Amino acid sequence: MAAEKMALAKAINESLRTALDADPKVLIMGEDVGKLGGVFRVTDGLQKDFGEDRVIDTPLAESGIVGTAIGLALRGYRPVVEIQFDGFVFPAYDQIVTQLAKMHARALGKIKLPVVIRIPYGGGIGAVEHHSESPEALFAHVAGLKVVSPSNSSDAYWMMQQAIQSNDPVIFFEPKRRYWDKSEVNTEAIPGPLHTARVLREGTDLTLAAYGPMVKVCLEAAAAAQEEGKSLEVLDLRSMSPIDFDSVQASVEKTRRLVVVHEAPVFLGTGAEIAARITERCFYHLEAPVLRVGGYHAPYPPARLEEEYLPGLDRVLDAVDRSLAY
Amino acid sequence: MTVESTAARKPRRSAGTKSAGSTAAKRTGAKKSPSTPGSEPELVQLLTPEGERVADATYDPYVADITPEELRGLYRDMVLTRRFDAEATSLQRQGELGLWASLLGQEAAQIGSGRATREDDYVFPTYREHGVAWCRGVDPTNLLGMFRGVNNGGWDPNTNNFHLYTIVIGSQTLHATGYAMGIAKDGADSAVIAYFGDGASSQGDVAESFTFSAVYNAPVVFFCQNNQWAISEPTEKQTRVPLYQRAQGYGFPGVRVDGNDVLACLAVTKWALERARRGEGPTLIEAFTYRMGAHTTSDDPTKYRADEERESWEAKDPILRLRTYLEAAHHADEGFFAELEAESEALGKRVREVVRAMPDPDHFAIFENAYADGHALVDEERAQFAAYQASFVAEGEGE
Numbered sequence: 001m002a003a004e005k006m007a008l009a010k011a012i013n014e015s016l017r018t019a020l021d022a023d024p025k026v027l028i029m030g031e032d033v034g035k036l037g038g039v040f041r042v043t044d045g046l047q048k049d050f051g052e053d054r055v056i057d058t059p060l061a062e063s064g065i066v067g068t069a070i071g072l073a074l075r076g077y078r079p080v081v082e083i084q085f086d087g088f089v090f091p092a093y094d095q096i097v098t099q100l101a102k103m104h105a106r107a108l109g110k111i112k113l114p115v116v117i118r119i120p121y122g123g124g125i126g127a128v129e130h131h132s133e134s135p136e137a138l139f140a141h142v143a144g145l146k147v148v149s150p151s152n153s154s155d156a157y158w159m160m161q162q163a164i165q166s167n168d169p170v171i172f173f174e175p176k177r178r179y180w181d182k183s184e185v186n187t188e189a190i191p192g193p194l195h196t197a198r199v200l201r202e203g204t205d206l207t208l209a210a211y212g213p214m215v216k217v218c219l220e221a222a223a224a225a226q227e228e229g230k231s232l233e234v235l236d237l238r239s240m241s242p243i244d245f246d247s248v249q250a251s252v253e254k255t256r257r258l259v260v261v262h263e264a265p266v267f268l269g270t271g272a273e274i275a276a277r278i279t280e281r282c283f284y285h286l287e288a289p290v291l292r293v294g295g296y297h298a299p300y301p302p303a304r305l306e307e308e309y310l311p312g313l314d315r316v317l318d319a320v321d322r323s324l325a326y
Numbered sequence: 327m328t329v330e331s332t333a334a335r336k337p338r339r340s341a342g343t344k345s346a347g348s349t350a351a352k353r354t355g356a357k358k359s360p361s362t363p364g365s366e367p368e369l370v371q372l373l374t375p376e377g378e379r380v381a382d383a384t385y386d387p388y389v390a391d392i393t394p395e396e397l398r399g400l401y402r403d404m405v406l407t408r409r410f411d412a413e414a415t416s417l418q419r420q421g422e423l424g425l426w427a428s429l430l431g432q433e434a435a436q437i438g439s440g441r442a443t444r445e446d447d448y449v450f451p452t453y454r455e456h457g458v459a460w461c462r463g464v465d466p467t468n469l470l471g472m473f474r475g476v477n478n479g480g481w482d483p484n485t486n487n488f489h490l491y492t493i494v495i496g497s498q499t500l501h502a503t504g505y506a507m508g509i510a511k512d513g514a515d516s517a518v519i520a521y522f523g524d525g526a527s528s529q530g531d532v533a534e535s536f537t538f539s540a541v542y543n544a545p546v547v548f549f550c551q552n553n554q555w556a557i558s559e560p561t562e563k564q565t566r567v568p569l570y571q572r573a574q575g576y577g578f579p580g581v582r583v584d585g586n587d588v589l590a591c592l593a594v595t596k597w598a599l600e601r602a603r604r605g606e607g608p609t610l611i612e613a614f615t616y617r618m619g620a621h622t623t624s625d626d627p628t629k630y631r632a633d634e635e636r637e638s639w640e641a642k643d644p645i646l647r648l649r650t651y652l653e654a655a656h657h658a659d660e661g662f663f664a665e666l667e668a669e670s671e672a673l674g675k676r677v678r679e680v681v682r683a684m685p686d687p688d689h690f691a692i693f694e695n696a697y698a699d700g701h702a703l704v705d706e707e708r709a710q711f712a713a714y715q716a717s718f719v720a721e722g723e724g725e
Contacts, residue, residue: 053511059541064500064534071504074489075512095531098494099501106479106490109695143696143704167698195702242702 003186009042009179011153012118014187015160016043016080020050026164027072028055029065030082030118039084040120040179062092069115070100078114078164086121086173087130093138100169101144112167116160121149122213122263123310124177126303133300134264139171140241140273147241148194149173151215153183155238158191166194173240175213195239197247203233206257206320209248209274211237214261214311221316232320240270248274249281256287257323261311266294288326291319369614370594371584375642377650379589388593388600394657400441400588401652402666404433404645407457409670410466413677414456414473418623422681423473427454431586431618434644435551437461438591439519439613442599446487446516448509450502453491454551455521462488466673467680476687496522496529499548503535506544506602517545517602519595525556527572528564536576536608545602547595548573548610551585553617558630573610585615586644616642689715 006014019026028043028050034057037044047055058065062083069079083089089096096117103113123132140147146168150156156174163170192198200215201222208218215236222232235251237243252258258278260271271292278290293311301309370385411429418426429436432454440461443449451458459469463486471480472491479490492498502520509516526532527550539546552569554561561569573580579601583594591613598609616639620627627636652658693708 059534059537061534061537063531064503064538067497067500067531067534068504068507068538071501071506072508073504074483074501075505075508077508077511091530094494095497095500099492099497102478103490104698105695106477107483107695108477108480109698110482110484112698146697146701168701242704244702 002188003184005182006153006185007180007182008150008153008156008175009040011157011185012042012160012174013044013046014185015157016046017049018187019080019161019164020046020054023078023164024054025077026054027077027079028082029058029069029079030056031058031060031065031084033057033082038082040176042118042120042174042179043082062088062090063095066092066095066100066115066117070095070103070113073113073115074111078116080116080118080164083117083119085127085131086119086133086135089117089119089135092117096139096145096169096171097142101142104168105144113169114164114167115169116163116166116172117169118172118174120176120179121173122175122177123300123306124213126306128303129300132303132306134173134262134295136171136173136240136262137264137269137273140243140270145169145171145241146195146239147171147173148239149175149212150238151175151178151210151212151236153181154185154189155236157185157187158189159194159238162191162194173212177213178216181216195242195244197235197237197239197244199233199247199251200236201232201234203231204255205231206259206323207233207235207248207251207255208259208261208316208320209235209237209251210261211240211270212263214263217311217313217316218261221313221320224313224317225320230320230324243270243274243277245274245277245281248278252278252282253285256285258286258290259293259316259319259323260290261293261316261319262295263310264295265297266292267297269294288323291323293319369582369584370590371587372589372593373587373647373651375586375647377647377654379651379655382590382593385590385593385597388596389589392589392592394652394655397648397652398658398662400437400592401645401648401658402669403437403441403457403460404588404648405666405670406673407433407437407460408645409674410460410677411456413674414470415619415623417470417678417681418473423470423623424475425473425622425624427473427622428617428619429454429456431616431639431644432551432553432613433457434588434648435549435585435591435613435615438588439549439595439611442592442595443519444516444599446514447599448487448489448502448505448516448518450489450498450505450518450520451491452495452498452521452523452526453493454523455491458521459486459488462486464488467677470677470681471684474681474684476684477691496526496531496535498522499526499532499535500538502546502548503539503542503544506539506546506608507542509545510542510605515603517547517599519547519549519599521549521551523556524550524552524554524561524564524569525559526550527569528556536572536578536610539608540576540578543605543607545605546608547598547602548608549595550610550612551615552612553585553615555617555621555627555631557621557625558627560631568612570610570612573608578608578610580610580612582612582614585613586639586642586647588644588648
């Protein structure tokens with residue numbers, strides 16, 4: 001298999017399959033990941049092919065899933081655990097933050113914690129509460145963790161490979177509303193580094209920086225702006241910890257304007273960090289303050305209101321207009 | 327004042343005092359009040375508080391071949407561990423350590439269980455398992471780094487199969503379970519032992535570790551040192567049933583052992599570890615013991631518990647009872663005790679000297695090992711920090 005069009009969920013499935021095949025120490029763990037193949041079918045068929053010892057259906061206990069994965073990692077395994085939905089990660093937050101993130105440093109580097117935590121995240125699928133949140137900033141804030149999110153099938157495939165090979169714990173946020181979007185995956189191509197941002201569309205007037213589910217919105221916004229004669233550059237950050245500020249800086253030095261877009265609440269979020277850093281790095285290049293588009297400082301709303309809450313084309317383009325008006 | 331707190335202040339009766347009709351009393355006691363956690367415990371005991379060896383058909387076989395030399399070894403372990411602990415407490419009082427969590431009173435529980443482990447077993451401690459660390463061959467001065475503030479852990483867990491101390495209550499029981507699941511996957515016959523306290527039994531992670539270990543039949547022994555107090559909260563504030571009975575609800579055995587009886591702790595832990603090795607899954611051991619000192623040097627037990635309670639437990643001192651037995655059985659002479667006293671003093675001196683000589687960590691240790699594979703932000707901040715540090719050097723040089 002070389003290049004093939006596949007849905008993002010399928011790309012992750014293929015990636016997990018490749019990893020299970022390549023390394024007997026790789027394990028899949030989580031609630032319903034076995035027979036059912038996960039509630040989003042991301043692990044579909046893996047238990048059938050690799051057995052219950054490699055693809056492990058767990059008790060319904062998130063702290064237990066992460067805590068035992070830590071123990072398995074200490075024994076030399078490379079567990080990839082699934083948290084069923086974003087809002088369910090909090091029972092495991094203690095294990096992730098107080099244990100997983102810090103153990104390598106506490107052991108003076110003598111032990112490694114190669115644990116991947118997969119979290120389907122974000123809204124736009126009409127779900128009930130706790131099923132649509134974007135808690136990435138809460139993890140990116142914690143030293144010892146790495147946090148990434150793919151926006152397309154190719155990245156989903158390769159970033160999962162790289163996350164599993166990483167000797168550091170990786171929180172792998174999967175944009176659940178893009179699970180069914182198809183795009184090309186070349187399983188033989190050599191991927192770029194896991195934490196490097198990528199310019200998906202070149203432009204000269206303004207940079208849109210996004211990751212995960214918002215990349216598609218930004219690409220659509222750039223296409224719409226093109227019709228109005230505006231040239232927008234779209235940068236897919238891909239990694240929230242570390243953030244590839246060099247790539248953001250390079251783009252902003254060219255376009256002189258930056259709008260950061262994410263679903264998570266704007267307040268104290270990833271966009272705030274990028275705005276602050278880019279203001280420091282590019283103070284004399286900027287023609288306008290860095291603007292942010294994202295969620296509100298409110299609980300994620302009921303499904304009938306989520307279109308108001310989530311950044312869409314219009315909100316992104318409105319921010320573009322405000323930036324260009326400076 | 328509630329009934330509960332009155333009960334909590336009452337000094338507990340002697341744990342397992344051997345008296346006429348005690349077997350019957352134990353049996354009826356268990357029937358009468360199965361849900362009274364502080365009541366006369368039905369526990370495994372091989373050495374009475376008076377140092378008498380008593381028979382136990384189930385657990386005697388696990389210590390049947392123990393030699394006088396090994397018994398002296400257990401005694402030596404307990405004495406040296408207590409000496410080390412006392413030295414650390416003094417060092418804290420002298421300002422050399424920021425904090426210390428004393429194990430005073432829990433020597434038998436730790437040495438008995440620790441000596442039951444095999445070299446290829448793996449131990450997941452809390453932050454009070456100084457005696458277990460001793461049994462695993464960890465240099466005791468390694469344990470002091472985090473309390474002195476020169477590191478946050480400080481040893482390679484794989485050197486002695488002794489994991490880092492864990493401060494967050496109960497977290498390590500899940501790591502132990504996961505590690506045990508890994509052992510089972512590897513097809514190895516080693517086992518894992520996880521330490522925690524009566525307070526930790528209230529934590530969700532402990533409950534989840536019971537669930538996971540039972541479901542996956544993991545070779546793990548849960549060793550709960552019920553030292554009666556979680557800082558100022560008595561066991562009565564943690565549970566309405568005796569802790570060892572919790573295991574039943576998860577589908578594996580629970581045993582209460584006299585935690586001040588080193589021989590019983592050794593036997594019961596050996597039994598549980600062997601079960602685990604045979605693939606029979608987890609066991610919960612509740613070592614019924616007493617923390618003689620404070621939770622840590624930061625609290626003041628006189629504010630929350632009665633003097634009489636401590637006094638009643640002093641009568642059950644784990645070291646004295648083994649000494650009585652060794653002397654009565656002519657397993658040890660005066661020369662042994664004198665030699666041990668000298669060894670004990672030498673250990674105290676060495677600990678004192680090593681702690682005082684511990685260098686402060688290098689400034690750049692802040693950034694070291696934050697990540698295994700590196701991280702761009704850490705690199706950037708390390709460079710900024712270096713430039714800032716260098717600016718002082720430059721100023722100094724200019725003077």
